[in-house]
Amino acid sequence: MLFAYILRRMVWAVPLLFAVSLIAFALISAPPGDYITSFAATLSQSGDIVDQARLDALRERYGLDQPFIVQYFQWITGVVQGDFGISFEWQQPVGQLIWERMALSVTLALSTLVFTWAVALPIGIYSAVRKYSIGDYIFTTIGFIGLATPNFLFALVLMYVAVAYFGADVSGLFSQQYQDAPWSFAKLVDLAKHIWIPVVILGTSATASLVRVMRANLLDELHRPYVTTARAKGLSEWRLILKYPVRIAINPFVSTIGWAFPQLISGAVITAFVLSLPTAGPLMLQALLAQDMYLAGAFILLLCCLSVVGMLVSDILLAVIDPRIRFR
Numbered sequence: 001m002l003f004a005y006i007l008r009r010m011v012w013a014v015p016l017l018f019a020v021s022l023i024a025f026a027l028i029s030a031p032p033g034d035y036i037t038s039f040a041a042t043l044s045q046s047g048d049i050v051d052q053a054r055l056d057a058l059r060e061r062y063g064l065d066q067p068f069i070v071q072y073f074q075w076i077t078g079v080v081q082g083d084f085g086i087s088f089e090w091q092q093p094v095g096q097l098i099w100e101r102m103a104l105s106v107t108l109a110l111s112t113l114v115f116t117w118a119v120a121l122p123i124g125i126y127s128a129v130r131k132y133s134i135g136d137y138i139f140t141t142i143g144f145i146g147l148a149t150p151n152f153l154f155a156l157v158l159m160y161v162a163v164a165y166f167g168a169d170v171s172g173l174f175s176q177q178y179q180d181a182p183w184s185f186a187k188l189v190d191l192a193k194h195i196w197i198p199v200v201i202l203g204t205s206a207t208a209s210l211v212r213v214m215r216a217n218l219l220d221e222l223h224r225p226y227v228t229t230a231r232a233k234g235l236s237e238w239r240l241i242l243k244y245p246v247r248i249a250i251n252p253f254v255s256t257i258g259w260a261f262p263q264l265i266s267g268a269v270i271t272a273f274v275l276s277l278p279t280a281g282p283l284m285l286q287a288l289l290a291q292d293m294y295l296a297g298a299f300i301l302l303l304c305c306l307s308v309v310g311m312l313v314s315d316i317l318l319a320v321i322d323p324r325i326r327f328r
Contacts, residue, residue, distance in 0.1 A: 005319050013308055020304040021079070025072045027300065028293045036064060038291045075297065085294035089287070094298045098280065102302060104173060105280040108202070111195055113260060115203040116210060121253070123207075124214025125246060128222065139211065146208035152270045155201045159275070162197060172276045173198075179278075198275055206260065214253055221245035247321060254318055258311035 036059045059065050063074060078085055084094035127136045172179065173194045178187045221227065222245055230240050269281035280299055287296035 006316055009312055009315055013312055016308055017305060018076075020308065021076055021301050022072060024300040024304055025075060025293075025297055026068075028291075028297045029068055029071070031291065038289075075294065079298075079301070084298040087287070087292055087295040089290050089292045089295070094295050097283065097295060098298055098302070101278060101280045101283055102299075104278060106306075107191075108173075108195060108198055108277075108279060111199045112203045112206070113257070115199050116206045116260075117253075119203070120207045120210035120214060121250075124211045124253075125218060125241070127211065127215040128218035128249075129241060131219065143208035143211050146204045149204070151201055151205065152274050154204060155198075155271050155274045158197055158201060173278060198271065198277060201271055201275075210253060210256065213256075214249065217249035217252055218245055221249050251318060251322055254321065255314050257314040257317070258307060260310070 056065075063071060066074075075085060082095070084098070086092070087094050087097055090097055123139050127139050130136055173191055174187065175190050175194070178190045181187055222241075224245070227240065227245055230244055231237075235243075269285050271277070272279050272281040280302075284296060284299040286292075287299065
């Protein structure tokens with residue numbers, strides 16, 4: 001039954017990805033004008049003479065004079081074959097521009113997700129079990145501060161503390177000697193030394209939110225009849241809590257994987273600018289402002305794919321944790 005459920009979800013993911021790609025391309029094409037329009041505006045602002053014949057030739061060269069559906073099928077056909085097109089602004093294949101940045105973004109998102117779960121899960125359980133204790137009040141206060149503090153402001157404070165008190169290098173994800181160096185074990189160690197600051201910054205608000213979710217869900221389960229029955233059978237308190245109510249209360253916790261993954265990547269643009277992170281956010285923002293449709297479309301498509309994959313992973317984990325889901 002579990003295998004059939006997983007197979008059915010994977011089959012449904014394929015047409016969903018194509019629908020998502022169409023919506024992503026439509027969003028990129030929706031604003032008035034195109035890259036040539038932005039290019040002409042830039043030339044005008046710099047005082048250059050805009051030759052309409054040259055603009056028309058560029059529009060024809062890039063296929064921007066074609067109908068929307070023709071442009072979409074040309075783009076998606078190339079995407080299926082692994083060709084995301086040429087960036088108008090950078091004049092380079094989109095794949096070369098995005099893969100390393102997306103790899104760093106996914107690494108940062110995975111690290112932040114692990115940090116968030118590792119901190120939020122035990123604190124949420126403790127706050128529910130020790131409701132209205134001193135520890136619960138302390139964690140609740142810290143959680144509200146974490147929710148209320150913008151990431152970029154927290155980034156500035158943490159950068160100051162790291163430099164002033166620990167002498168840490170907080171610029172980017174690599175030291176200067178490793179920025180353009182090929183991947184090696186030393187470069188991975190250097191990445192680990194730098195990545196903790198953006199992980200803490202990006203994970204603070206998500207951790208505070210998930211602590212509240214876990215606390216509320218577990219409080220609803222702690223006084224259910226099945227908990228009273230298990231306690232009457234002589235199970236130790238912590239074994240009882242972890243085996244029964246936590247397993248039920250964790251369902252909404254697991255379901256957040258689907259949206260947390262792309263949100264961490266796309267929502268870290270300002271933080272990436274503050275920390276000078278070579279991730280996908282700043283380049284995607286630049287592509288959107290320049291209406292570089294193939295580069296921006298590739299980023300949006302990959303973020304949508306991460307959403308679909310994240311939902312698939314969360315559905316599979318939910319089916320494993322709670323057998324009722326796979327039967328319904």
